[in-house]
Amino acid sequence: MSAAELSFDASSGDPVGAADFVPEPILPEPIRQRVVALAAAVLTALPNDEMPIALRKVAKFAPNRRARLGGAAIAAQLTADAVFRQRISTRVLDDAGELGAAVLGGMAPAAADPIEVAALAYLARPDGWRELLDAAGQAVAAEAESTAVAEHIRDAEARAARAEHDRAVARVEADKLRDELARVRDELNQLREETRSGGKALRDTQAQLKRANELLAIEKGRAAKGHGDHEAELRRLRARLADAEAVAGDARQAARDSRAVDEARLWLLLETIGQAAVGLRRELALDPAKVLPGDTVAAAYADMAATPTATNRATDGDDPARLAQLLALPKAHLVVDGYNVTKRGFAEMSLEQQRNRLVTGMGGVAAQTGAEVTVVFDGAERVHGLPAPPRGVRVLFSRKGETADEVIRRLVRAEPPGRPIVVVSSDREVADGVRRHGAYPMNSESLVRRLTRS
Numbered sequence: 001m002s003a004a005e006l007s008f009d010a011s012s013g014d015p016v017g018a019a020d021f022v023p024e025p026i027l028p029e030p031i032r033q034r035v036v037a038l039a040a041a042v043l044t045a046l047p048n049d050e051m052p053i054a055l056r057k058v059a060k061f062a063p064n065r066r067a068r069l070g071g072a073a074i075a076a077q078l079t080a081d082a083v084f085r086q087r088i089s090t091r092v093l094d095d096a097g098e099l100g101a102a103v104l105g106g107m108a109p110a111a112a113d114p115i116e117v118a119a120l121a122y123l124a125r126p127d128g129w130r131e132l133l134d135a136a137g138q139a140v141a142a143e144a145e146s147t148a149v150a151e152h153i154r155d156a157e158a159r160a161a162r163a164e165h166d167r168a169v170a171r172v173e174a175d176k177l178r179d180e181l182a183r184v185r186d187e188l189n190q191l192r193e194e195t196r197s198g199g200k201a202l203r204d205t206q207a208q209l210k211r212a213n214e215l216l217a218i219e220k221g222r223a224a225k226g227h228g229d230h231e232a233e234l235r236r237l238r239a240r241l242a243d244a245e246a247v248a249g250d251a252r253q254a255a256r257d258s259r260a261v262d263e264a265r266l267w268l269l270l271e272t273i274g275q276a277a278v279g280l281r282r283e284l285a286l287d288p289a290k291v292l293p294g295d296t297v298a299a300a301y302a303d304m305a306a307t308p309t310a311t312n313r314a315t316d317g318d319d320p321a322r323l324a325q326l327l328a329l330p331k332a333h334l335v336v337d338g339y340n341v342t343k344r345g346f347a348e349m350s351l352e353q354q355r356n357r358l359v360t361g362m363g364g365v366a367a368q369t370g371a372e373v374t375v376v377f378d379g380a381e382r383v384h385g386l387p388a389p390p391r392g393v394r395v396l397f398s399r400k401g402e403t404a405d406e407v408i409r410r411l412v413r414a415e416p417p418g419r420p421i422v423v424v425s426s427d428r429e430v431a432d433g434v435r436r437h438g439a440y441p442m443n444s445e446s447l448v449r450r451l452t453r454s
Contacts, residue, residue, distance in 0.1 A: 024079050025133060027122065028140050032075060033067075034119040039074050040067040042091040052077050052084055078123070089123035096120055108132055114139035293414040294333065294374050294394060297407070319446055326440050327369040329420040334369075335411050335439075336362065336447065337404055337425035338377035344426065345448035355386065361451040363390025371422075374411060376404045405430045412437045 027035065043051075043059050043066065051059060055077055058070030067074070078085045093100030096116075102109055103120040106128045118136030121129040326332060342354035349357065359375060366373045372392070379397035389395045398404045408423060412434045415421050421439040424447045425431060431441035 025122075025130065027118075027133075028137050030115050030140050030144075031118045031122065031133075031136060033071070034115050035078065035122055036071040036074050037067045038092045038119055038123065039078060039088045040070065042088060042095065043074070045091050046087060050084075050087055052081060085123060085125075089120075089125070092123055093120065100124070103132065106132070108135065114143075292372065293416065294372065294411055297396075297411050297414050323422070323442060323446050323450060326420060326422045326442075327365075327371050332369070332371040332420045332422060333411075333415060334362075334365070334371050334373045335408055335421065335423045335434075336373070336375045337408060337423070337427060337430060337444070338375050339404070340425045340427055340430075341444040341447050344444045345451065358451075359387075359389050359393060359395060362393045365450070366390065366392030376407045376411070378404045405433075409433050409437070412439045 040058075041063070043055065046059075048056075054073055055070065058066060058073055061069055078088065093104055096103070099109065099112055099116065100120055102112075103117055104124050104126050106126045108114070108117045108121075114136040118133050118140070121132040121136070327334065336358070338355065338358055339351075342349075342351075342358050346354045346357050355377065362373050362375055365371075367390075370392075372394075374394040374396060375389075376396045376398065386395070396407055398407050405425075405427060408425070408430060412421055412423065417438060421434070421437075422442060423430065423434040423439045424442045424444060426444040435441055
């Protein structure tokens with residue numbers, strides 16, 4: 001028998017004749033993977049000289065990568081190299097213990113994993129290993145079929161559940177569609193009703209519009225006629241206005257002529273009075289007055305007030321126009337209730353600042369009008385630090401037990417009848433008292449406005 005006709009016995013590895021050659025069985029995939037895993041686990045236990053050259057690189061892989069990356073090379077080496085397979089099987093059977101011994105004796109324990117039994121039988125190849133391999137293959141196939149059947153059953157159940165869910169969803173959707181259809185029908189009926197109502201309303205509106213157009217045409221005719229009448233009346237009124245303007249022009253001219261005559265009479269009267277006054281002064285030989293009536297009253301307050309100034313005059317008023325008219329009178333005397341004015345115009349200031357503000361402002365009024373000005377303050381005690389009043393302004397403080405109102409009334413009573421006296425105070429009692437003595441009372445706000453304006 002030639003070397004080409006020799007092969008290794010599947011169980012012992014001895015050479016046999018070509019006529020006895022049996023091809024390697026085709027292993028189911030689970031058994032093949034287990035065989036590769038067992039061989040890969042003990043691969044590094046082989047000495048280096050027993051390690052096939054093709055697997056030396058695979059042996060260097062990590063255990064968890066050896067079967068995955070070198071599985072094809074290990075399986076090919078196990079199939080082609082009976083000696084390598086025998087070396088591997090010896091170590092695998094030792095690791096398998098009692099199960100390895102049982103498989104080596106050609107027996108398969110009933111409780112053993114058929115895939116593990118088939119993998120050990122393929123490596124050890126005892127007597128009857130092909131029957132063990134076939135039985136394990138059948139068990140694996142049966143288990144695979146059972147798994148496939150179970151998977152099919154699960155798929156069928158899942159499909160049935162999905163179908164039931166789809167039917168439930170379809171029923172719900174159908175109910176929703178029916179409800180939506182009913183709602184759409186109701187809306188359609190409502191729209192139809194609204195359309196009928198809208199059509200009727202449109203027809204009524206068109207009829208009303210037609211009537212309105214007719215009334216508009218009538219009113220336009222009336223308006224045109226009224227416009228014509230209005231234009232005619234306007235022309236008549238314009239003619240009457242022109243006549244009235246002509247009459248008014250004549251009246252204005254007559255009034256101007258009459259006023260010229262009155263002014264001539266008034267000028268003649270004033271000239272006569274002035275000449276009579278000059279003659280009377282010459283006849284009485286009166287010297288100019290050196291003392292004013294107010295000075296006689298102020299003398300009693302000399303110890304409580306600043307020294308009064310001479311004959312300058314000052315003035316202020318309630319209404320600016322009214323006050324200006326009164327202060328324009330000859331020899332006018334302006335008497336001011338001091339704190340009554342400052343409390344209304346400068347209440348946010350201290351009393352000293354109020355007095356200085358008022359007295360300073362009255363100096364301006366005296367300079368502008370030429371009137372005599374007397375400012376009276378309540379004050380039972382001497383006021384220290386009061387600056388000298390401006391020219392034309394007299395400042396008085398009431399004595400203890402006396403009010404500024406009494407000083408003001410005394411000043412008014414001291415003046416001769418006929419002299420214009422203006423008293424500024426918002427006190428009703430003061431105003432009524434001085435009015436009885438011929439003075440002109442004015443409100444404090446008038447003086448405040450004048451001082452603010454200045």
